[in-house]
Amino acid sequence: MEAITLIDQSVCPGDVVLDVSTIANHTIKLGGGLRQDGDVISVTKSGTLRFSNPNKYWVQISQKRYVPQQKDSVLGIVVDSRSDNFLVDIKGPALAFLPVLAFEGGTRRNIPKFEIGTLLYVRVVKANPGMNPELSCTDASGKAAEFGALKDGYMFECTTGLSRMLLSSPTCPVLDALGKKLSFEIAVGLNGRVWVNAASPHTTIIVANAVMNSETLSGAQQRIMVEKLLQKIQ
């Protein structure tokens, strides 16, 4: 079974992607959603099979559940606070710990007081299977860099695939089209949470609805959808 035919196609769990015995002397790197079962590489999660030169195969998955990964930027909600860290819900299998000192210039004297329910934009520092993930409100060099509590605005949930599309570069078409006509702030978490803030609730709702609708649309369709939405309003 040649893998080449399945690249960029939708695959289901159980599909055999590659037979390792047919290619000798070649190392293949398997990413998420693929599993080696003896001689055969099979799919474990439904999605789109992707290949990157020279030898990386993975399945691009979009789901509502989030699996914490190191270096991801996510939106978390404070659930509890302990003496040495905050417990934050990031839509993963376990609550994440945010150390009270993980802020720029954080010392024991100026620990931020986050109430339960505060929305935070944080970075995942450590995410090992079986352990609670560790977060930080600073970037890798220790600067605050937009991390921290998000005030006002509206937060809604989406799939991880939509989050990745919104964060892709060049700018995602829906955000580009909205940005040309409206003025708003947006924060996208790779864990399937998006926060939008604008001067009026009217604008916030338009942006939120446009983003939620854009998951299955192509670039051109997204621009048409945004135009139609804005025409209806004005």
Next chain:
Amino acid sequence: MEEAVVVTPGEVLGTTSDVKAGRGAYAAPHNDTVYASLTGFRRILPPSLDSSDQRPTVEVTGHKAHGPVPQPGSVVIARVTKVMARTASADIMCVGSKSVREKFTGIIRQQDVRATEIDKVEMHLCFHPGDIVRAHVLSLGDARAYFLSTAKNELGVVSAESIAGATMVPVSWTEMQCPLTGQIEQRKVAKAAS
């Protein structure tokens, strides 16, 4: 000599001038009386001939067999249940070569995982939930768990399962390899007894 006298905790077994308190008995400091601390059969052991203290020893042995209990200094086999940033919890399964009858929990702290560079230990590179470890009991610890240590060559992970589900083979004192996929995983590996 065997006696079939059953005693309960708090029963008077004698005075300190007559008997010495052995296992299952204790001498109260405020009055010179020896009381039982367990339920069981009272046995009086004759004093050893060459000791200066010629009092017989009274002990209370259990009326049903107890499972072994971890004591400081004993080597235990435990299964890791939870791995956190600075500690790992484990369920103690065997003390020495006998399996325990009740549930005992142990904690392996970051500083007790190995003997060298103890502040640079990453717990997730030493243990994973489900690993079987051989550890040494440091102390009775706190109310929740015994303190365990794996800071010797022959202590550490004895058996572990890889992500693919196969029992891994030790490769070095920090690595184990899965026989099915060839993937290397990091653990604090116990040196196999030769």
